[in-house]
Amino acid sequence: GEDVEQSLFLSVREGDSSVINCTYTDSSSTYLYWYKQEPGAGLQLLTYIFSNMDMKQDQRLTVLLNKKDKHLSLRIADTQTGDSAIYFCAESENTGTASKLTFGTGTRLQVTL
Amino acid sequence: NAGVTQTPKFRVLKTGQSMTLLCAQDMNHEYMYWYRQDPGMGLRLIHYSVGEGTTAKGEVPDGYNVSRLKKQNFLLGLESAAPSQTSVYFCASSYSRLAGELFFGEGSRLTVL
Numbered sequence: 001g002e003d004v005e006q007s008l009f010l011s012v013r014e015g016d017s018s019v020i021n022c023t024y025t026d027s028s029s030t031y032l033y034w035y036k037q038e039p040g041a042g043l044q045l046l047t048y049i050f051s052n053m054d055m056k057q058d059q060r061l062t063v064l065l066n067k068k069d070k071h072l073s074l075r076i077a078d079t080q081t082g083d084s085a086i087y088f089c090a091e092s093e094n095t096g097t098a099s100k101l102t103f104g105t106g107t108r109l110q111v112t113l
Numbered sequence: 114n115a116g117v118t119q120t121p122k123f124r125v126l127k128t129g130q131s132m133t134l135l136c137a138q139d140m141n142h143e144y145m146y147w148y149r150q151d152p153g154m155g156l157r158l159i160h161y162s163v164g165e166g167t168t169a170k171g172e173v174p175d176g177y178n179v180s181r182l183k184k185q186n187f188l189l190g191l192e193s194a195a196p197s198q199t200s201v202y203f204c205a206s207s208y209s210r211l212a213g214e215l216f217f218g219e220g221s222r223l224t225v226l
Contacts, residue, residue, distance in 0.1 A: 008153065033214075042117070042203055042217030043156070088155060100171070101215065103148075103156040 004104035011110045018076040020107045022089035029091040034074045037086040084111045119218035126194045134189040136204030144207045145187040149200040194225045
């Protein structure tokens with residue numbers, strides 16, 4: 001089955017860039033996603049990238065996709081304390097009836113002053 | 114603008130007791146999902162539904178049952194709770210089979226003693 005792996009923890013100083021990495025196994029995934037979970041809350045979609053793209057930029061967020069290595073990364077520029085959260089990457093499995101997401105273990109981002 | 118609402122938010126059960134988690138969405142979404150979140154394991158899909166009256170098994174369905182009698186509601190039942198079912202449960206919905214944007218509830222924390 002699909003397997004999505006992430007490192008568990010990342011600490012950065014406010015104002016620096018954060019890079020969160022993810023590896024996945026399903027080469028047929030059409031889309032890859034980044035979700036953000038703030039404390040005590042559910043997950044919210046942050047951004048996504050179509051599998052035929054190498055890069056997508058959305059304000060402070062840059063998503064890089066290396067399909068050959070099945071590696072996905074999320075770069076947050078000028079990281080703020082409000083960016084402290086758990087970040088999940090996810091790949092989609094499009095079955096005949098539903099689009100099911102397989103989530104990684106999540107990376108906890110801690111932003112220090 | 115409620116979105117996805119889960120009840121209850123917290124519950125403590127004794128081994129062998131039964132309970133039902135209720136998920137309600139007001140976005141007229143066809144697809145609904147139940148996930149469990151455990152430390153170091155990310156989110157795992159328990160069951161999902163592609164429309165009113167339908168349910169299907171996800172990655173970890175054992176020990177759980179679900180029902181989707183009304184389009185807006187998706188119920189998750191534990192007939193005989195076990196300590197291994199101690200977890201945070203998230204309900205999510207989406208509007209399309211191919212849409213990876215899941216809208217999540219705030220979670221229900223269940224402890225089984």
